[in-house]
Amino acid sequence: MKIKSLFKNKDTIFLNTNLESKDDVLKFFAKELFLKKYGADEEKIYKLFKERENQSSTGFGNNIAMPHFGDETMNESTLLFARVNDIDWNSIDNQPVKYIFGIAFSKNDRENSHIEVISKLAKFIDKEEFKKELSTVNSSEEFLSLIQKFEEETQEQISVSSNNNKEYDIVAVTACPTGIAHTYLAEQKLIEQAKAMNLTIKVETQGAEGIKNSLSIEEIKNAKGVIIAIDREIEKGKFAHNDNIVEISTQKAIHKPEEQIKKILENKGQKIKVAKKLGDQNSDQDELSFAGFGKKMHRSLLNGISYMLPFIVFGGIILALGFIIDLITGSLSGKDINSAEFLSNFGFNNSIAKLFFEIGKIGLGLAVPVLAAYISFAIVGRQGLLPGFVVGSIASGGVKGTYGFLLDSITNSGVQKPGDFLGTGSGFVGAILGAFYVGAMVIVFSKYVFGNLPKTFNGIKNILFIPLLGTIAIALSFWLVNIVLIYINLGLVLLLQLMQNKPYLAWLLGVVLGSMMAVDLGGPINKAAYIFGTLTIVNGNSSVSMAAVMIAGMVPPLGISLSMIMHKKLWTKEEIEAGKISNIIFGLSFISEGAIPYTSKNPKVLIPSNIVGGAVAGMISALLGVNIVAPHGGIFVVFLAKSNLFVNNAVSIGMGILFWFIALFIGALASALMIWILNKYPINFKTKKRKNV
Known part of the structure; x- marks a missing residue:
């Protein structure tokens, strides 16, 4: 979809507007879309613009804003442009906005094209030469000619970066958490800088619309180096056989692209190790090491948390619903909900409430094992799942029955309900530390304990030796650590019990x-x-x-x-x-x-x-x-x-x-x-x- 074609009748281009605030702009855009029959409901259009801004500012930085929405109230999709005097838009760089591109799509185009349009705009709207010319255009015709010029230049750059030679000086991949702005801005900055340095480059984007311009294994192997500009964890298996890899954030790619490319040319990158062999998508043959282990820890933690949070949300809310159902049914049945008898069995007085309560407990009970398993998975791949789940279960009190020999000392401490301490475990922190331990131990078992086995043993090593022997060794050692954490908790509870009285x-x-x-x-x-x-x-x-x-x-x-x-x-x-x-x-x-x-x-x-x-x-x-x-x-x-x-x-x-x-x-x-x-x-x-x- 061409950017120029969305300024259909040249009647949504406003080069001399007297607007003083973000709200003024959004109201103005809504009014114009309604009066010119692009949209059916002025009030709803304004509300949609506002709802998008309330989610997060559309100020992309560098004096640019792109408010946008897609809805059935639009009769046809269109773009708007307004050149304004400095307006506070709460942009990501805290700078005022001067140039505003409004995107108003029909529901169908919202589903199919809005990411494409945003990504195309992102590729050239913050170029200094574009903004310089944009500040001087005096008519709609000049504005559209400028758009066409830079859109064609951008397409040429993409064509250059997508040639079929299978050989590039540099290849790169970009990915940000939301998969929209920074993913494509990083891509464009790297392409621009490579062109300025007479280098060929191909950039794979992993954005909201999926993987685009995908890099092949051959292209990666033949390149002088790889730039991995990411703010979230991605699959890196196909990069394993390039020895010159620079891993950075998208911000560095956007603001310092020349510095990153020079690192590649000066061979300052390094080889990365991943869980799978390059090009072997069906193999679990380990290729693990401690290189970059510290850097992996933070991203793997966020990976585990993202998998865990749905269990916490589900379990907590369903648990609360169980209490509410018990309370409502108790009141309707004439029970005294303030009585000691009712409160001592709160959550279990009604069979439906009890069912909700038990389902909620299942959700919460799975949260810690899931956290540990997916942290270790992010570090070492599928080999980390089994020991990760086991360690997480120990951390959440899953083997409390094996700590019976601690009961006498806990009872003698004077704590209330001493048996409950056997289920305390070590919680989320124990799961996190345990998952890092799992990652380290899987590397040890894979590379050092079983690393010298003949290649014919690789299958049984990954299916039997590491899952069985590795997991039991990790579980037993972590079980011992959990004893220390139980007594730490005991001391804290005794102190609290003293103050309670x-x-x-x-x-x-x-x-x-x-x-x-x-x-x-x-x-x-x-x-x-x-x-x-x-x-x-x-x-x-x-x-x-x-x-x-x-x-x-x-x-x-x-x-x-x-x-x-x-x-x-x-x-x-x-x-x-x-x-x-x-x-x-x-x-x-x-x-x-x-x-x-x-x-x-x-x-x-x-x-x-x-x-x-x-x-x-x-x-x-x-x-x-x-x-x-x-x-x-x-x-x-x-x-x-x-x-x-x-x-x-x-x-x-x-x-x-x-x-x-x-x-x-x-x-x-x-x-x-x-x-x-x-x-x-x-x-x-x-x-x-x-x-x-």
Whole structure:
């Protein structure tokens, strides 16, 4: 689809507009589309533009914005252009917008062509020579001639980069998390720079529309080197036999393409090791090493988290629904839902509620094993799945029956319900550390233990030796580590139990529990606080500790989301797009793990901010006497909250709910403000200062 053809009647080109804000532009575009009969509903068009901007800014940087949508309200697809005086568009580079390309597609074209149009525009709209000429055009004809000129030049570059010679000086692959803007901007910058240096290049893009311009194994082998410009993990097996590979972010490809190409020409790249042999897509023959292991750890962590989060979301919400069903059916059947008998069996008084509760437990129970398995899978491929699942199951308490010999010492410690500690495990942190351990051990077994076997043994090595002997060795050693973590949790719970029995220390208990819930987001410290909270309600009694635990656990994702709303400049476009809304859902559902991807990306800012937010929320909750009987559910069980500052039951419930939200909001606000403070006044660890969270 040609860009020029979408400016159909030259009547959507506005070179001298007096618009002062983003909202003015969107209203103006909506009005013009309606008046010129491209769209059927002016108000809906404006709303669609706004909804897209609320997801994340369409300011691409370099003074360019591309607001866009696709909907059946459009009679036909069209483009709009407006040249304006500096407008704040909350762009990714925080610079004002001067040139705005509006994209309004019909529903059919939205499904088939909008990514193509955006990617084509992205290839030339931020070129300095394009913007220079764009600033001087005086008519629609001149504007369209300029568009045609640069579109043809871009197509020529693509043709050059897609020749059939099977030999290129350089090959590259680009991929960003959303698969739209940065993927194609990186592609274009690399092509431009290669052309300026009289080099041939072919760039494979792995974007929202799939893999385009795919590189063949022959092309990769014949190139002088490979540039892998990615912000997410991709399959790298076909690059394994090139010895000169430079792996960077898309930002470096966009802003410093010459530097990356020179690295290739100076042979400063390196060989990468992957789980599969180059060109053998059906083989599990390992080609593993510790080269680049540290770099893999971070990306593999994000890979595991992406697979785990659906289990957390599903399990937490279904669990909460079980409580709600039990409460509703109990009320309708005339039961006293405040009685000790009902509360002691809360979630299990009704068979349907019990079914929901058990299904929710399955979802939550699978989260930790899935996390460990897919972290190890990202590091070493399919050989990591089996030991990853086993280690994750141990971390989540799957073998608690084998720790019976610890029961006497745990009982003698004086902790309540000592048997429950055998199921504590080591949680998410244990799964993460265990997965890294799995990755390392699979490499050891593959390369060093069984590495010298004859090639005829490769099949049985990958099917039997490593899965059987490797997994049992990894499982047994991790089982021993879990003993240490159980006793660490025991010490923490004993400390909390001491404060639980001292009313005048309620505020301190709230601070401690809140900090513990926020510090490692599902790890052993968080788990110790949560186990303690659940132990305080085992007899069907509401607990201040349980309320503090739940409220503080809701704060980290809410604090991040609030920061994205209050301080947009601290976050990248991709982070806001992925996290602003989802973290509200995670937080309100008591799924603190939603904050893990952001915390792992910038722990120096997010860990202190999470702790401060959790501590403040826990302290306020405990000071206001908020208590609850439900062990999970977040906002879905908030109506069970009470405040022990009031004697009257109705008043106690009403104020308990109000205090709950007050503690939650102030905690999230404290977290968001701490994120801003630590970005504005970073703690100096003698490392390069980051611009964004």
